[in-house]
Amino acid sequence: MAGDKNKPNKLIHESSPYLLQHAYNPVDWYPWGEEALSRARQEDKPIIVSIGYAACHWCHVMEHQSFEKPKVAEVMNTHFVCIKVDREERPDVDAVYMDALQAMGLQGGWPLNVFLNPDAQPFYGGTYFQPQQWVNLLINIAEAYEKNREELNTSAEQFVTHLNRSELERYGLKSNDLSLSEEDFNLLFKNLSSRFDKEHGGLSPAPKFPMPTNYLWLLRYYHHTRDEKALKHLHLTLREMAYGGIYDQIGGGFARYSVDAEWLVPHFEKMLYDNGQLVTLYAEAYQATRETLYHDVVYETINFVERELMSPEGGFYSSLDADSEGEEGRFYTFTKDELHKLLKSEEPLFSKYYHITAAGNFEHGRNILHRRISDEKFATENELELEVLQDMVQNWKEKLMQVRTSRIRPALDDKILCSWNALMLKGLADAYYTFGNKHFLALALRNANFLLNNLKKGNKLSHNYKNGKATIAGFLEDYALLIAAFIRLYEVTFDEKWLHQARGMADYTLENFYDETEGFFFFNDKKAEQLIARKKEILDNVIPASNSVMANNLHTLGLYFDEEQYTTISENMLAKMKDLLIKEPSHLSNWAILYYYKLTPIAEVAIVGPEAPEMRAEISSFYQPNMLLLGTTGKSNLPLLDGKEAHQGKTTVFVCYDKACQFPVYTAAEALEKLQVKQDNTKFPSL
Structure with missing residues (x-):
């Protein structure tokens, strides 16, 4: 029986915003846990596990189309124990049943809707379903569970066997010596x-x-x-x-x-x-x-x-x-008319910079702001000083951010x-x-x-x-x-x-x-x-x-x-x-x-002395990806700092490879020279 419109289900006690979004659905939702699983075993009912997350567009769509509808909820509540899962809170549950869905030969995604027997073993699933498609599936599965229970359980056991396969076997991983070349x-x-x-x-x-x-x-x-x-x-x-x-x-x-x-x-x-x-x-x-x-x-x-x-x-x-105001991307997009009213005489240049059109490049005549070339190239093409253009861009951003403050924000x-x-x-x-x-x-x-x-x-x-x-x-x-x-x-x-x-x-x-x-x-x-x-x-x-x-x-x-x-x-x-x-x-x-x-050989760079943090900052501003950086202004028990001291009170840098150290140096420039830092400093042409 469908729940009262104003009566919450068991998700009302959860903290997840995604679960709370469904707390007033007429579906008798449970969070994942022993209470729901016990009920399924006691009543000998199959389980629906529906998995999604708060920012998921199609999760919202399925909720509005199906889970908010009393007639759909009545079918779900009559024949199933219904569990809602926030995949971000329970990535372990999501991983198990996503793997099961893929083992069924089906495309994964969210919302993920999987049907289980009372032992939490999966036997069928899918992602987004249209309302009538969903109701038909519910009825068919309820009937199959009643009449072909043994076949469904056999299928479920096979999926569980698959889910418990060794990772080495599944991915063809072999024990090897680590030979690198x-x-x-x-x-x-x-x-x-x-x-x-x-x-x-x-x-x-x-x-x-x-x-x-x-x-x-x-x-x-x-x-x-x-x-x-x-x-x-x-x-x-x-x-x-x-x-x-x-x-x-x-x-x-x-x-x-x-x-x-x-x-x-x-x-x-x-x-x-x-x-x-x-x-x-x-x-x-x-x-x-x-x-x-x-x-x-x-x-x-x-x-x-x-x-x-x-x-x-x-x-x-x-x-x-x-989504906001029932539309995807509405908060971030603009029509050309909106921009003209806001920016007036600067709108044509703005529209050229961000590729705005009257027809729009997105839904409902709205525009997604995007660029194609660098500021340097745009300034040259439009006979502007670079600094002038950059000031204008900053001003445009501030004005549009101000407009956003009056819009209905996407849910957090x-x-x-x-x-x-x-x-x-x-x-x-x-x-x-x-x-x-x-x-x-x-x-x-x-x-x-x-x-x-x-x-x-x-x-x-x-x-x-x-x-x-x-x-x-x-x-x-x-x-x-x-x-x-x-x-x-x-x-x-x-x-x-x-x-x-x-x-x-x-x-x-x-x-x-x-x-x-x-x-x-x-x-x-x-x-x-x-x-x-x-x-x-x-x-x-x-x-x-x-x-x-x-x-x-x-x-x-x-x-x-x-x-x-x-x-x-x-x-x-x-x-x-x-x-x-x-x-x-x-x-x-x-x-x-x-x-x-x-x-590649890893550089162990140990900095010891009163200016260790400042020396670290100089060295780390250069790209040296295979470098172990450590240091102290005083004493340390780290093995790689053992026996390394500041010489005569001066901050000292030891550059070592495989614990074999070169002569100590006293400036970042000398350390970088020993590291043979490859710094590209490439300025790229505009795309």
Whole structure:
């Protein structure tokens, strides 16, 4: 029976904005948990698990079309136990049932709707369904469950067997010695470059996601090989993304992906995890090339995140919705008439700069602002002084931002996730590392202390935080990404607290997540709720795989602490991944970054003395990707600082390779000379 329109279901007690969106649906929704699963077993009913997230456009559409309708809800409530899952809060549940859907030969995506037997075993699923299609499916499944129960259970058991297959077997991973070669490293590039879109950047085909680790690896490949094809594609991609509609030309920050090949039409939701990683990418790209566009993207994106995603406590919220006023992208787009009323005589130049037309390039005659050429070229073509144009652009941005303040804003998903905060924390630390802007460091430290105080007890993490509570145990992604962020925070502060925090969490993961049989980490803590399958995340996606992040972390921590166990595990993980990595680098680029670190000699740069922070800032402003940076103004117990002291009170730099140190030097310039820093300083022609 459909619920009362004004009566909430059991989601009303949840903190997830996505679940709360469904709290007044007439569907008798439960959150994922034992209460719902017990009811299914007691009443011998099949289960609907419907998975989505707050910024998901088609999740909203299916809710409005089906889940808000009493007649549809009545069918669901009569025949099923209905469970709603926020995939961002429960990535483990999402991973299990997304894998099941793909095992059924179906295309994955969200909303993800999967049908289970009372033992939580999947037997059918799909993504978005139109209302009548959904009702027909519900009726057919209810009938099949009644009449063909045995067949459905047999099918479900087969899917569970598939879900529990060994990762080594599934991906064809083999135990190998870690043999590294320049030939394989170059083959990685060749295989990745076969997918390059040489006109618009990124990888073909559309839709296009930013995939930051692909381009972080390209930066390292170019640094190592000086292959101009890698630099050209990196620049093409980063510039086209920054010029495109996927980048918010007025307010800064990136949308989740572009539906077209040209980066023009985004899916307008803005996710914290994208923006954190893209700050890292553009900051590193600036370091390597000194391209001013990359500087501007970093500063504008951090400004957006601080303005629109930072909580008063110092945590970062998860996302902004794509929709407002019932339309996707309405908040960010303008008609030509709106712009003419606002900008008056300057509108024609504005429209030329941002490619505005009367017909619009998006829905309802609206325009997505985007660029095609550099300010230098635009100024020349329009007979303007560059400084005059840049002042006008800044003035336009301020006026349009003011207009936005009176618009209905996209919904904010204000839950705070540990793993996503860690990505933003690392982005801020990377931006400080490159630019030396103290505000970036202040934001990073504020966020790091928030995470320590609210999502970490001992070495144990929580995944989420909302309304003063952390309710979900941390997943491997939380540990892996926070370890990486804390390592970076040590490198930009030389405060050893962060390095020891990282080591403590690494030891916790080895004790509670590591599978000694396969040599990889499970996604769930062994102490956490046990699902029908305990998965390992191997393939890099928009967020790199938690196993590849851990392998990189253990490599770095092994060097800092001279800990052979960490290094051995990291090398064994990479050895098993190597053959697959070379074949499929676009899905394994964070593993490729580790390959680079293992292939090339790592520089251990130890700075000791009263001006260690200032010396670090000078050295870190240059691009040296395979460098371990450490230092102290006094004494340290770190193995790589053992026996290293400031000579005669002067700040001293030791440049070492494999613990063999060259003669100490006393200036950043001398240290950089010993590092043989390759700095490109390339100024690129306008596209």
